[in-house]
Amino acid sequence: MKKRFQVLIYIFMYGSIVAGAILGLYLVERVEGPGFVDYHLVIPMLVGIIGGAGVPFCISLWNKKRNKKVPEVDERVISLLRKYFLIVLYIVLIGSGFALVTLYSLGVHSIETGMLIAVLSGLYSLIGLGFLIIKRL
Amino acid sequence: MPVINHIKEIRQRKGITQVKMAEDLQITRQTVNAIEKNKYNPSLELALKLIAYFNVPIEEMFYLDHRKEK
Numbered sequence: 001m002k003k004r005f006q007v008l009i010y011i012f013m014y015g016s017i018v019a020g021a022i023l024g025l026y027l028v029e030r031v032e033g034p035g036f037v038d039y040h041l042v043i044p045m046l047v048g049i050i051g052g053a054g055v056p057f058c059i060s061l062w063n064k065k066r067n068k069k070v071p072e073v074d075e076r077v078i079s080l081l082r083k084y085f086l087i088v089l090y091i092v093l094i095g096s097g098f099a100l101v102t103l104y105s106l107g108v109h110s111i112e113t114g115m116l117i118a119v120l121s122g123l124y125s126l127i128g129l130g131f132l133i134i135k136r137l
Numbered sequence: 138m139p140v141i142n143h144i145k146e147i148r149q150r151k152g153i154t155q156v157k158m159a160e161d162l163q164i165t166r167q168t169v170n171a172i173e174k175n176k177y178n179p180s181l182e183l184a185l186k187l188i189a190y191f192n193v194p195i196e197e198m199f200y201l202d203h204r205k206e207k
Binding site (some may be wrong): 069070071072073074075076077136137 | 159168171177179
C-alpha cells in the first residue's frame with residue numbers, strides 16, 4: 001500500500017512537471033503566434049525531466065537495498081529538520097526585508113520579475129541542498 | 138543538567154552492532170551514534186524502547202551528571 005502511494009506521488013509529480021512544460025510551450029506559441037516554438041524542444045525537455053527524476057529515484061532504491069530495514073527518517077532527523085526550517089524561515093524573512101530596505105536606500109525602486117525568479121530559484125536550490133545535508137547528519 | 142547514558146557499553150556487552158540496533162528500533166544509524174556519544178537525548182518513547190530492548194533498569198542506562206551542574 002505504501003509503495004503504491006509512493007509510485008502514485010512520483011507519477012503525479014513528474015506528470016505535472018511534463019504537463020506544465022508542454023502547457024508553457026503551447027502558451028508561448030499562442031501569444032507569439034504559430035511557428036514561434038520549436039516543438040522538437042519537447043524531446044530534450046522530457047529527457048531532462050526523466051533523467052532528473054530517475055537519478056534521485058535510483059539513489060533512493062539503492063539506499064533502500066543497501067540498508068534494507070533501517071529507516072531514512074526518525075525522531076532526531078525530524079527534530080533537526082524542524083530547527084533547520086525555523087532558522088531558514090527567519091533568515092529568509094529578515095534577509096529579504098533587509099535586502100529590500102538596502103536596495104530601496106540605494107535608489108532601486110522597482111525589481112524585474114525575472115530577477116526575482118532567478119533569486120528565488122537560487123534560494124530554493126540552497127534550501128533544498130541544506131535539507132539534504134541535514135537529512136544525512 | 139546533562140544526561141549521560143551507557144548504551145554503548147551495554148550494546149557491546151550484548152554483542153549487538155549499531156546497524157542491528159538501528160534496524161530493531163527503527164531509527165537511523167546516525168541517531169544510534171549520536172545517542173551513544175551523548176550528543177542527542179532520545180525522546181521518552183525511544184528511551185523506554187531502549188530499556189525494553191536491552192532489558193536493563195533505567196538507572197543502569199541513563200543518569201544525570203551532577204558534576205556538570207556545579
